[in-house]
Amino acid sequence: MVAASAGVSVATVSKVLNGRSDVAESTRTLVQEKLQQHNYVLSATSRAESGTRAIVEVQVEAALVAYSSEIVQGVIDAGSQLGIDIVVSTRVGAAANLTSERPAAWARALALTGRRAVIGVTSELTEERLAAMSRARVPYVVVDPLGMPLARLTSVGSTNFAGGLTATQHLLSLGHRRIGYLGGPKTAACNHAREHGFRAAMEGAGLDLLPEYVTTGAFSYETGVNTGGSMLDQAEPPTAIFAGSDEVALGVIEAARIRGLNVPRDLSIVGFDDTQLAHMAAPPLTTVRQPLREMGAVALRTALRLAAGETIESHHVELATSLIVRGSTAPPRSTSGRGRSSRSR
Structure with a gap:
């Protein structure tokens, strides 16, 4: 359906979904638009079967500081060990507006770019954003949420x-x-x-x-x-x-x-x-x-378990602090x- 709507072959749609580089940018944009129109989301299982490396995005609420840099480094280190590609973004400017005002479009865009899961660092998550992520089938795990944790939110913190x-x-x-x-x-x-x-x-x-x-x-x-x-x-x-x-x-x-x-x-x-x-x-x-780097690593492992359809023991994990x-x-x-x-x- 998507291929016919875009006037391209099924193989071309597959290349776009798998992030292949041998697709003209204009064609890629057209296919992505049609995928959004048809609310198409590539499942985590299909992405794994395609043979491409999984991509997890780390979203930082603002500019990186010493605290968030340590968490991101923990995610990156764990991703390297697990063979996961990590993309880091900050939720400022136009990206913040899209996330806040059009959560459904934001979540679909993440799914279309092949994100296996998203990790938010000190993010403020609304019920609308969480529901949009759920519909897009992209698990969301937050490290130290800015707001009081929502009942369905999976989070990692410390004592x-x-x-x-x-x-x-x-x-x-x-x-x-x-x-x-x-x-x-x-x-x-x-x-x-x-x-x-x-x-x-x-x-x-x-x-x-x-x-x-x-x-x-x-x-x-x-x-x-x-x-x-x-x-x-x-x-x-x-x-x-x-x-x-x-x-x-x-x-x-x-x-x-x-x-x-x-x-x-x-x-x-x-x-x-x-x-x-x-x-x-x-x-x-x-x-x-x-243990900031360990918190990042736990967030990544938790997100990947959710993406694989596993049941996690707790929606909130706390790691021990020490003086x-x-x-x-x-x-x-x-x-x-x-x-x-x-x-x-």
Whole structure:
């Protein structure tokens, strides 16, 4: 039907479906248009039987940063071992509009280009997009979804609550009582879990949670510089800050430097992720390690199992976090140096 509609041979349609290069671009465009008109989707089984290498696309919500680069590298490494071709794209500009405003066309386009599955990194997925992917028979797996996970969404993350708890308990063990939390987007599930871990540790120590010590923003250096700076400008600033990401933590270090504060003598800082930035920070950053490359590899293996029609044991997988202690944390200075201690219950 597609071949007759396009006025080409069945062999030509097969070449387009398999991504062969020996097809004129005008013919390829015409065939793809006809395939979309007929809602044709090549199944994962048919693609495997065609003998072509499977293609998995990794979509990053914004420009690559240290965190997302580590996850993408994990997918690439695992793809190399499994003989899978990995394509990386960012969901910005026209691509973001197509995804948000025309999810059905976006999903069909992915299927027509031979994508076996799609992995989203910190993606915000709507029910419409998820339904479109399901109809196109292209499995979608998300690493650290930006929104609260949908019931049918398959995702990979880490033990964010445990990480937040451990980071805060580390600061408490050093003697800090005025501890701030500077997190990421309010809608991010991972941010909620890290903040809840922070709150659990503080409440477990019998300390009041001061509203001015808990704030959110973006997982960015700028958030650390600006919002962290505002926290440090308070009449009674915290003696320690738990930042929701390494980039935020580095921004807080800069905000402290601008104000003449020394890390860790005047301010202790803990990050989250353990990216390369943590090693390059001055001083080296104490942080909660997420196994980012392993998370990417697990996302790929999960996506391929779904593409093969397998039943997975869980729609959400969490990998363990661990605290890495470096030079950005130390016991607080005498309370006479920077204000009174936090109130206890």
